[in-house]
Amino acid sequence: MSTDAGFIELNDINMRFGLPAEALPVVLQGIDLSIAQNEFVSIVGRSGCGKTTLLNIVAGLVEATTGTVTIAGNQVRGPGQGQGVVFQQHALFPWLTAMGNVEFGCRKADISKSEKREVCRQLLDLVGLSHAADKYPRELSGGMQQRVAIARALALDPEILLMDEPFGALDELTRIELQQELLRVWDARKKTVIFVTHSITEALILSDRVILLSPHPGRVFKDYQITLPRPRIRTDPAFNAMYQEIWEGLSA
Amino acid sequence: MKDWLSRYGPSLLVFVVLLAAWEFATTNGYLKPYRFPAPSKIAMGFVEIASEGFPEDLTIWVHTRTTVGRILQGYIAAVGLAIPLGFLIGAFSTLEKLTAPLIIFGRSIATLSLLPLVIVWFGTGELTKVVLIGYGCFWTMISNVIAGVKYVDPVLIRAARTFGVSGPALFWRVILPAALPRIFAGARMALGVGFMVIVGAEMIGTVEGLGALIMEARNFYRSEITIIGMLVIGIIGFLIASGLLHLEKMLIPWDTGLDEVRR
Amino acid sequence: MSNRISAKDVLLGGIGTLAVLVPWEIAARSGIVDPSIFPSPILAISSAAEKLSATEVLDHMGWSLFRVFSGFLLGALAGITIGIVAGWYRTAGYLLRPMIELLRPIPPLAWIPLAIIWFGLGEPSKFFLIFLGAFFPVVTATYQGVTNVDPILIRAAQTFGLKGIDLLVRIVIPGAAPDLATGIRIGWGLSFGVLVAAELIAADKGLGYMIMHARLLGYVDVIVVGIVLIGILNLLTDGMIAWLIKKGIGRWHEV
Ligand SMILES: Nc1ncnc2c1ncn2[C@@H]1O[C@H](COP(=O)(O)OP(=O)(O)O)[C@@H](O)[C@H]1O
Numbered sequence: 001m002s003t004d005a006g007f008i009e010l011n012d013i014n015m016r017f018g019l020p021a022e023a024l025p026v027v028l029q030g031i032d033l034s035i036a037q038n039e040f041v042s043i044v045g046r047s048g049c050g051k052t053t054l055l056n057i058v059a060g061l062v063e064a065t066t067g068t069v070t071i072a073g074n075q076v077r078g079p080g081q082g083q084g085v086v087f088q089q090h091a092l093f094p095w096l097t098a099m100g101n102v103e104f105g106c107r108k109a110d111i112s113k114s115e116k117r118e119v120c121r122q123l124l125d126l127v128g129l130s131h132a133a134d135k136y137p138r139e140l141s142g143g144m145q146q147r148v149a150i151a152r153a154l155a156l157d158p159e160i161l162l163m164d165e166p167f168g169a170l171d172e173l174t175r176i177e178l179q180q181e182l183l184r185v186w187d188a189r190k191k192t193v194i195f196v197t198h199s200i201t202e203a204l205i206l207s208d209r210v211i212l213l214s215p216h217p218g219r220v221f222k223d224y225q226i227t228l229p230r231p232r233i234r235t236d237p238a239f240n241a242m243y244q245e246i247w248e249g250l251s252a
Numbered sequence: 253m254k255d256w257l258s259r260y261g262p263s264l265l266v267f268v269v270l271l272a273a274w275e276f277a278t279t280n281g282y283l284k285p286y287r288f289p290a291p292s293k294i295a296m297g298f299v300e301i302a303s304e305g306f307p308e309d310l311t312i313w314v315h316t317r318t319t320v321g322r323i324l325q326g327y328i329a330a331v332g333l334a335i336p337l338g339f340l341i342g343a344f345s346t347l348e349k350l351t352a353p354l355i356i357f358g359r360s361i362a363t364l365s366l367l368p369l370v371i372v373w374f375g376t377g378e379l380t381k382v383v384l385i386g387y388g389c390f391w392t393m394i395s396n397v398i399a400g401v402k403y404v405d406p407v408l409i410r411a412a413r414t415f416g417v418s419g420p421a422l423f424w425r426v427i428l429p430a431a432l433p434r435i436f437a438g439a440r441m442a443l444g445v446g447f448m449v450i451v452g453a454e455m456i457g458t459v460e461g462l463g464a465l466i467m468e469a470r471n472f473y474r475s476e477i478t479i480i481g482m483l484v485i486g487i488i489g490f491l492i493a494s495g496l497l498h499l500e501k502m503l504i505p506w507d508t509g510l511d512e513v514r515r
Numbered sequence: 516m517s518n519r520i521s522a523k524d525v526l527l528g529g530i531g532t533l534a535v536l537v538p539w540e541i542a543a544r545s546g547i548v549d550p551s552i553f554p555s556p557i558l559a560i561s562s563a564a565e566k567l568s569a570t571e572v573l574d575h576m577g578w579s580l581f582r583v584f585s586g587f588l589l590g591a592l593a594g595i596t597i598g599i600v601a602g603w604y605r606t607a608g609y610l611l612r613p614m615i616e617l618l619r620p621i622p623p624l625a626w627i628p629l630a631i632i633w634f635g636l637g638e639p640s641k642f643f644l645i646f647l648g649a650f651f652p653v654v655t656a657t658y659q660g661v662t663n664v665d666p667i668l669i670r671a672a673q674t675f676g677l678k679g680i681d682l683l684v685r686i687v688i689p690g691a692a693p694d695l696a697t698g699i700r701i702g703w704g705l706s707f708g709v710l711v712a713a714e715l716i717a718a719d720k721g722l723g724y725m726i727m728h729a730r731l732l733g734y735v736d737v738i739v740v741g742i743v744l745i746g747i748l749n750l751l752t753d754g755m756i757a758w759l760i761k762k763g764i765g766r767w768h769e770v
């Protein structure tokens with residue numbers, strides 16, 4: 001383990017799917033990352049460069065071919081070690097109501113049923129959906145579904161929130177709304193966030209740090225600290241300058 | 253080859269082990285040979301029925317041809333009637349509503365419950381069997397044709413209208429292709445119905461055909477021939493259904509396949 | 516797509532039905548067709564009522580319903596259990612799938628002679644046939660449902676620490692429920708068809724027996740009434756099952 005151990009540490013992650021004999025292309029190569037507690041990190045890269053795979057490795061859903069991930073010094077060996085995940089497609093359980101989905105996420109064994117309900121009600125409130133508690137996913141709009149998914153991930157009370165293009169499928173207005181809401185939640189609950197996106201603007205609005213992944217094989221290509229003051233303004237000249245810099249990094 | 257072996261190898265192995273265990277259990281008296289004829293006995297029975305026939309001169313090929321012939325007659329008549337009628341009903345919503353209860357009820361009638369009535373009307377000959385098969389296939393088919401036409405995505409029709417397509421062209425170039433997947437699904441389901449009905453229909457008034465064969469073999473305590481007959485019915489049903497599926501893939505390459513189970 | 520039925524639909528349906536029944540009634544009464552072979556609906560009911568008492572009919576109906584419910588229930592339960600086991604546990608899948616796939620194309624009625632050889636002519640063989648009618652559609656649908664559960668849902672559940680049997684019970688089985696429901700409806704239809712055939716072959720009770728016996732006596736009216744009765748029962752029970760399914764999963768899954 002490196003000496004300046006961060007909260008989340010990725011050490012020389014290499015990933016190739018399938019059996020070695022199949023000789024499939026290398027998806028991720030030599031990923032080293034150190035992420036501090038409460039840091040909001042965005043990962044930006046072209047489609048197919050391995051962002052989802054990287055996130056799944058941190059989530060413990062996929063095992064890296066070589067390399068380790070540690071969270072607070074403990075090696076990740078599977079899901080459920082304090083990583084909450086929000087997927088690109090909401091991945092809500094269609095047979096549970098909004099409330100049921102959030103309650104599913106609340107896995108504390110040591111609190112009573114009514115306390116649990118209260119916690120979940122507050123979470124739905126936090127994402128502005130207390131009025132839709134009894135609706136099923138198919139009765140919700142895309143934005144509402146993604147909000148429930150965020151509340152569900154928060155119900156786990158995770159230290160880390162892993163988000164895979166969570167707003168990718170939403171319209172621009174809902175997207176902006178949810179970005180603001182996410183920032184509010186992040187501020188209120190202080191989480192470490194790894195956020196995958198292909199939108200530079202989104203990364204700049206949200207993050208303390210933007211990491212560019214290069215394709216074939218996926219490698220950390222650039223690592224920007226974003227020191228712009230919050231709240232970020234899209235039309236701010238400094239914002240645009242940063243946008244330009246990252247765009248040039250991506251096109252390189 | 254390697255892929256094939258790793259995929260089907262375990263299943264094949266299980267199958268061979270089961271057959272061996274069955275053979276062993278029967279020849280050593282753990283299972284009654286009449287109730288569970290050994291695989292070797294079934295194989296010998298097959299040789300007999302393929303060469304000499306059972307009953308005399310009626311080989312398995314004759315039985316198969318007879319059964320398939322009966323199914324096809326009823327099936328083709330039913331499909332030929334159901335497709336134009338279904339299109340007509342599906343295209344006009346008033347007609348669809350007028351006929352809805354009749355179609356729902358016609359479909360709910362258990363085909364084989366008609367057997368006594370059809371015997372009164374047509375006797376126990378060929379016509380009875382063909383009529384029963386036709387009846388069963390018809391309702392399955394027509395419900396699917398109607399649904400296929402009725403649920404053509406209206407966006408497709410509107411899109412075609414913006415290109416000035418209307419009248420017969422609209423039918424041939426938009427509605428028919430859009431309804432085809434459902435129609436084929438219906439055709440496959442109807443075939444299943446046909447195979448189900450024929451077995452029942454052949455149990456009365458004939459010694460020819462696979463349904464008659466399996467009943468007749470039981471009467472003569474030849475359970476191994478009953479089992480052969482069952483297997484042949486299964487295999488033929490499977491082959492014809494696969495053939496239809498291939499035809500479907502050829503005729504409608506854009507179709508992703510409507511599973512029976514997801515109708 | 517809305518399947519709501521409006522008053523106008525009912526009216527149109529009624530007109531359509533009358534358009535068939537009225538000419539039939541007229542043709543039979545006026546003697547255009549021979550009413551002893553092709554009885555009119557109204558006359559068939561009244562003359563059948565003279566030959567059969569209501570209690571007799573109810574008795575036959577009770578037997579048929581009892582047979583089909585018990586056979587179906589066990590067939591569906593076995594199908595669900597085996598479908599889940601074969602779909603979830605790889606080894607079990609290897610063992611069970613080939614047998615299921617091999618036997619599935621054999622129509623349930625083709626088992627009649629073997630059922631008689633194994634279980635005799637009495638109730639057990641009918642039970643076995645109805646059992647098969649339910650078993651194969653249900654086992655196939657359940658297997659498909661279990662193996663086709665959206666992997667993203669399984670992943671999502673894993674991020675909450677679910678594994679093993681919990682994953683099966685809380686995610687895979689509910690996820691398979693829509694497919695299972697379809698299998699159950701197909702299985703019910705097939706069980707019903709098998710019931711009638713089984714009762715035609717050998718029975719001394721049940722609606723199938725009632726119409727087969729009526730043929731021997733030359734009572735066409737009883738046959739017609741019996742056929743219609745079987746159809747109505749099929750329709751009602753299928754509607755009941757559809758309603759139960761809708762109540763169970765209709766809110767979260769479009770049925
Ligand atoms: N289960 C898998 N098996 C084989 N290859 C995969 C699998 N999952 C992803 N890949 C491959 O890995 C690469 C990266 O995929 P992914 O991480 O989904 O990219 P991104 O999320 O950046 O679009 C792609 O080329 C994809 O084809």
Ligand SMILES: [Mg+2]
Binds near residue numbers: 051
């Ligand atoms: Mg991705």
